[in-house]
Amino acid sequence: MLTVNGLSKAARITPDAVRHYMRIGLLVPSRDPKNGYRLFDDEALKRARFIRRAKGLGFTLQDIQTIFSYADNGRSPCPEVRAIIQQRIAENRASVTELGELLERMEDALERWKSMPDGEPDGDEICHLIESVPLGR
Amino acid sequence: MLTVNGLSKAARITPDAVRHYMRIGLLVPSRDPKNGYRLFDDEALKRARFIRRAKGLGFTLQDIQTIFSYADNGRSPCPEVRAIIQQRIAENRASVTELGELLERMEDALERWKSMPDGEPDGDEICHLIESVPLGR
DNA sequence: TAGAACCTGGGTGCCGCACACAGGCAAGGA
DNA sequence: TCCTTGCCTGTGTGCGGCACCCAGGTTCTA
Structure with missing residues (x-):
């Protein structure tokens, strides 16, 4: 499990971008009950890397939202x-x-x-x- | 003397753009004491047209601010x-x-x-x- | 006299973050 | 044990250049 900073390094994006993606609902963290830190699992890491790739291809964050909602509902995007x-x-x-x-x-x-x-x-x-x-x- | 709408037509920009330029200080209107309406003189019309031209050449509104401040201080921009x-x-x-x-x-x-x-x-x-x-x- | 068309101020939304603030928490060394 | 360093938290603002909307006041026209 990764913190914001850990995820940002693993996915090669800035911590601010990670926060931004959380705000708009692209990444959903769980919480460490001990200290309230946000924790990201492998699924989130996969998503973060996907976002980077898709952005590099000219998809907007909105587009990526759409793609995720297809995938989340078990339909092919x-x-x-x-x-x-x-x-x-x-x-x-x-x-x-x-x-x-x-x-x-x-x-x-x-x-x-x-x-x-x-x-x-x-x-x-x-x-x-x-x-x-x-x-x- | 022109109102917001009048100026927007004379300078071929939208009324919203006129309001925006006022907000950031590019255009300074006087007031009609009767009703509080904003009034623009020929100088303002000249400026509004100048803004349109300069924007069409790729100058930012910030750049135009700079240019105006030169002109206002009697220096050549x-x-x-x-x-x-x-x-x-x-x-x-x-x-x-x-x-x-x-x-x-x-x-x-x-x-x-x-x-x-x-x-x-x-x-x-x-x-x-x-x-x-x-x-x- | 009614309705259209104008005016006012103020606020929010777009896009994708970047940056800043104030404070809490974790782990190391002297 | 305390201090420092460096992470973490939430929240808010700024960027550019407007566009759009709201609620209400004013002016012109038929």
Whole structure:
């Protein structure tokens, strides 16, 4: 049986993460009657490692909740898992695209600014560099 | 003079965003003594539009605070602006890379899973699809 | 005169933790 | 025996950038 710190080391996550997972119900400890310490069994260790793996694949903690509730009710989570990851892949593609477009705007701006002098405060503009950039729709 | 809603329309942001910017001190309204309504002048409208532009370039609200405080003290924010955007560009590149790597892992996993059957609960594994994935370091 | 549409303040929720506080408990050495 | 060190406990707050909701007051329009 492991304490919070012990579990955090065995599963290679921070103690704060362990506490967080407890708070949201992903990990449920028992108690040492002697001192009230939380104790985690092998099942909890398995879960903690699973969480680490799943997070590394882009599953959210909510997703992992869902997966656990399937498993806890004796049903296979696999079909859901396939569906969820497709969803997350789509979201991820969208945000990569979006971030890439932002990055391009940023680089363009920096480049254009190279040939522009710094402005002096004139009570009319806040920063002419930024104000020289066209508004996105 | 514009109310919250009026400003939100003139600057093309949501009323909730206007309220948020007020809360964190980016926009400071005066008051209509008749009814206590918040009133925004042209200066505030200029600021609201500036916020929209700067956000579109990847500046955080904190960055914008900094820029405003330069301008408010009669100093040119331009050198800071150049420094900040370089910083944000670097961060953005890092997260694009990171997200891209995550996306790759996700796609690889989905692909491998195509040739794997759904598992049935056996009390040993939670989801063999996910557990078949190697741990990242 | 009624209803719609606006306004006010304040609070909560999202995501995944990180950090901090104040105090209790356990095990070692001087 | 006391002191130190290092674990543990519960609780609360902060991050970014809003979105949403509540309960109630005000203003405009038909």
